[in-house]
Amino acid sequence: EVQLVESGGGLVQPGRSLRLSCAASGFTFDDYAMHWVRQAPGKGLEWVSGISWNSGSIGYADSVKGRFTISRDNAKNSLYLQMNSLRAEDTALYYCAKGLNHQWLPTGGMDVWGQGTTVTVSS
Amino acid sequence: DIQMTQSPSSLSASVGDRVTITCQASQDISNYLNWYQQKPGKAPKLLIYDASNLETGVPSRFSGSGSGTDFTFTISSLQPEDIATYYCQQYDNLFGGGTKVEIK
Numbered sequence: 001e002v003q004l005v006e007s008g009g010g011l012v013q014p015g016r017s018l019r020l021s022c023a024a025s026g027f028t029f030d031d032y033a034m035h036w037v038r039q040a041p042g043k044g045l046e047w048v049s050g051i052s053w054n055s056g057s058i059g060y061a062d063s064v065k066g067r068f069t070i071s072r073d074n075a076k077n078s079l080y081l082q083m084n085s086l087r088a089e090d091t092a093l094y095y096c097a098k099g100l101n102h103q104w105l106p107t108g109g110m111d112v113w114g115q116g117t118t119v120t121v122s123s
Numbered sequence: 124d125i126q127m128t129q130s131p132s133s134l135s136a137s138v139g140d141r142v143t144i145t146c147q148a149s150q151d152i153s154n155y156l157n158w159y160q161q162k163p164g165k166a167p168k169l170l171i172y173d174a175s176n177l178e179t180g181v182p183s184r185f186s187g188s189g190s191g192t193d194f195t196f197t198i199s200s201l202q203p204e205d206i207a208t209y210y211c212q213q214y215d216n217l218f219g220g221g222t223k224v225e226i227k
Contacts, residue, residue, distance in 0.1 A: 035216065037218075045159070045161070045221070050216060059216075061217075095167075105215060107155050107214055108157075108173070109169050109212070113167055113168075
C-alpha cells in the first residue's frame with residue numbers, strides 16, 4: 001500500500017524550532033519529487049516547499065524562505081522539514097505529498113498525501 | 124510571481140447539475156494546472172493533472188480543460204458525494220483560493 005506518514009508536530013513557542021518527518025512506503029521513493037503543503041485552521045491549501053528526486057533542486061514559498069529547510073534521505077525513504085524561527089502564522093496542519101514527476105517544478109501534481117501533522121505556534 | 128484567480132469561491136447546485144469552476148493565471152502557464160478535491164477532515168485528492176488528464180480511479184464526470192491562462196474544471200452531473208472544496212494548482216505549485224461546492 002502506498003503510504004505517507006507524517007510526524008513531529010506539536011505545540012511550540014514563537015521563535016523556536018521544530019522538525020517534521022514523513023515516512024514513505026509502497027513506492028520507489030527516490031523516483032519522485034516530494035512536497036510539504038500546509039493548511040491553517042479554516043483556510044485553504046498553501047504549498048510550502050518541494051524537493052526533487054535527488055535533492056538537486058529545492059524550492060520554497062516566500063512565506064517560509066530563509067526559515068524552513070526541506071531535505072530527504074532516499075536510503076531511509078524519508079522526507080523532512082526543519083522549521084526555524086516559527087511564527088504564529090505558521091500554525092497549520094502540515095501535509096507531506098508525493099509528486100507525480102522527478103522534479104518539483106513545474107508542477108506535475110501530487111498524487112499521494114499523508115494524513116498530516118499539526119503544528120501550533122503559541123506562547 | 125504567477126497569480127492565480129479561482130472562481131467562484133463557493134457555489135450551490137442541485138444533484139444532477141453541471142458545475143463549472145474556473146482558474147485564471149496571470150501569465151501563460153501552458154498546461155501546468157492541476158485540480159484537487161478536499162472533503163472536510165480529509166487530505167486533498169488529485170483529480171486532474173496537466174489541465175485535462177484524469178487521475179486513475181477518478182469518475183469520468185470530472186473533467187478539466189484549458190491552456191495558457193484560462194482553465195476550467197467541470198462536474199458533468201453533481202452527486203451528493205461531490206460535496207467538497209476544490210482547488211486548482213498552477214505551474215509553481217501555488218494553489219488557488221478554493222471553491223466550496225454545496226448541494227442546493
